[in-house]
Amino acid sequence: MVATPRAVGFIGLGQMGFGMARNLVKAGRDVLGYDVAAAPLARFVAAGGRAARHPAQIGAECSSVMVMVVDGAQVDAVLSGRDGLLDTMTSGTVMVCSTIALSELLPMAERARARGVTVIDCPVSGGVSGADAGTLTLLCGGEAAVIEAERSLLEAVGANVFHMGPVGAGLIGKVANNLIIGVGRLAIGEAFAMAKQAGVPLDRLYHTLRTCTADSWILRSLEGAILRGEYPPATFLGLKDLTAAVESGRSVHQAMPVTSLARELYQLIDAKLGGLRGSNEVIRFYLDP
Numbered sequence: 001m002v003a004t005p006r007a008v009g010f011i012g013l014g015q016m017g018f019g020m021a022r023n024l025v026k027a028g029r030d031v032l033g034y035d036v037a038a039a040p041l042a043r044f045v046a047a048g049g050r051a052a053r054h055p056a057q058i059g060a061e062c063s064s065v066m067v068m069v070v071d072g073a074q075v076d077a078v079l080s081g082r083d084g085l086l087d088t089m090t091s092g093t094v095m096v097c098s099t100i101a102l103s104e105l106l107p108m109a110e111r112a113r114a115r116g117v118t119v120i121d122c123p124v125s126g127g128v129s130g131a132d133a134g135t136l137t138l139l140c141g142g143e144a145a146v147i148e149a150e151r152s153l154l155e156a157v158g159a160n161v162f163h164m165g166p167v168g169a170g171l172i173g174k175v176a177n178n179l180i181i182g183v184g185r186l187a188i189g190e191a192f193a194m195a196k197q198a199g200v201p202l203d204r205l206y207h208t209l210r211t212c213t214a215d216s217w218i219l220r221s222l223e224g225a226i227l228r229g230e231y232p233p234a235t236f237l238g239l240k241d242l243t244a245a246v247e248s249g250r251s252v253h254q255a256m257p258v259t260s261l262a263r264e265l266y267q268l269i270d271a272k273l274g275g276l277r278g279s280n281e282v283i284r285f286y287l288d289p
Contacts, residue, residue, distance in 0.1 A: 007032045007050070008153060009058035009065035011078050011085075012098070013040040016124065017068035019131030020097070020157040022047045024066075026134075027156035032058050054083035063092030064153060066122075071240060072104030079108055079119075086115050093150055095122045097138075099178065099240075101247035102168045109167050118146055120167060122154060123174035135159040139177075141170035175248050178241040183262045184218040185238065189286035192226055196287060203227050225283035232280065239266040 010021040013035040024031045025048040034052040035041045041051050052058045055078050058065055065085060067078050075098050079085050085094060094117060096105065109119035120142030130136040136158035140147050147154070147163050154161045164173045191214075195205045206226055209215060224230035242263040249256035269285045 006030075006064070007062050009034075009052070009055075009062035009085075010049075010068070011035070011055055011058065011065065012068035012070075012074075013037075013044050014068070014070075015128050016097075016131045018044060019128065019133075020066065020068060020124075020136070021049060022132075023134040023157050024153065025049050027152075029153070029156070032061055034058055055079075055081075055085045056083040056087040059085040059087060059089030062089075064095070064150060065089070065092070066095045066097055066153070066157075068097040068124075070098065072098075072100040072244075074098070075100055075104070076108060079112060086112060086117065089115070089117050091116045093118045093120060093146055095120055095150060095154070097122050097124050099123045099174050099244060100171065101175075101244040101251070102171055103247050103251040104244075105168055105171055106251075118142070120146055120150070121170040123170055124158060125174065125177055126158070131157070138162065139164050139170040139173040141165055141172075142167045171244075172248060175241065175245040178238075179245040179256075179259045179262070181218055182238045182242045182245075182266065183258060184216070185222070185280075185282045186262055186265055188219060188222055188226075189282050192283070193286040202287075222280060222283055225280045226287070229284070229288060230280075231284050238282065239263065239270055242266055 007030040008024055010031055010033045013021055013033055018040055021031055021033050021044060031049045032052050033044045033049045034055055045051050067075055069075055069078060075096055096119060105121055112119045120140060122138045122140045124136040124138050126136040134157055137160040138154050138158040140163050144163055164170045192202055196202060209219060242259055245259050246256050246263055269282055272285060273281055
């Protein structure tokens with residue numbers, strides 16, 4: 001007789017997490033989900049998932065849990081806070097898909113290890129569309145055997161699963177990606193602000209750069225912001241992720257002067273705009289002051 005797979009836990013049903021959890025349901029898994037907000041939890045139940053009262057219930061029922069919340073404080077609360085996973089989870093694997101700092105992840109992983117729980121880091125790239133379509137890239141850190149054991153779950157939410165190295169290596173890969181994106185947005189904002197002040201039509205510059213060596217995914221992703229003033233909310237939270245990059249660099253004794261300056265500029269922009277809903281608003285700071 002083939003054993004029935006245990007339920008999979010999923011904590012954090014926001015913009016990214018909802019699509020990921022729903023794809024686990026579509027893959028035929030029994031998914032027990034949790035979110036601090038009632039609306040996404042109800043939406044998840046309507047999509048075929050089950051609702052947990054708190055993370056501790058997931059810990060009691062699931063040996064594999066994905067966590068997709070905003071920051072390190074929230075990941076810590078999920079693991080160790082009141083009704084946290086570690087209240088009831090004494091074995092199994094927690095996959096941290098959130099983008100947090102290495103200095104935040106490693107102490108959590110050590111506390112979990114003392115309880116017999118393995119934490120691996122599996123941050124994702126690909127945005128909301130990738131989460132919905134199941135085409136995300138997952139950058140994984142941890143023991144190869146543990147990641148291999150969870151591969152069927154990881155492949156249910158992503159098209160590309162990369163083992164980057166030991167625990168924390170996935171996060172380093174993700175913050176490397178995001179610091180490049182974050183700094184790149186500032187460079188693009190400055191370039192187009194300079195052109196605007198010089199009287200160069202922005203549409204002409206944009207379409208010209210699309211044929212030059214400056215062409216890039218980042219430039220193309222900002223077309224709406226540059227040409228039409230579109231600043232939709234984005235899942236890339238530049239200020240938070242650049243802070244994670246600076247803190248991660250500090251934890252391995254790597255100077256991060258460019259990233260540190262970029263973070264300061266994001267802090268300035270955040271204050272000027274009264275809060276950044278998404279990093280595309282960096283362009284608004286430069287072009288629509």
